[in-house]
Amino acid sequence: MNRIDVIRLKKGLSYGFIAKEAGLTPAYICYLAKGKRTNPSLEAMQKISSALGERVERVFKLNEEREVS
Numbered sequence: 001m002n003r004i005d006v007i008r009l010k011k012g013l014s015y016g017f018i019a020k021e022a023g024l025t026p027a028y029i030c031y032l033a034k035g036k037r038t039n040p041s042l043e044a045m046q047k048i049s050s051a052l053g054e055r056v057e058r059v060f061k062l063n064e065e066r067e068v069s
Helices: 004-011 015-022 026-034 042-052
Strands: none
Touching: 004 015, 004 026, 004 042, 015 026, 015 042, 026 042
16 A cells, blocks of 8 residues: 555646656556555665655555455
């Protein structure tokens, strides 16, 4: 789970802008934001967070207990 879309919309940023700043593709950013891709690398999380102007911990929910089914 992440807060990419919440932060992106609040700051009026596009997937294209974030992707360009992060050096990633807009599709990858969109898939992460929508939950269609999961488990990004630490490097990708750092790049996206930097492009959003936020800390990694604020954008991506780290160290959160996961439900075991």
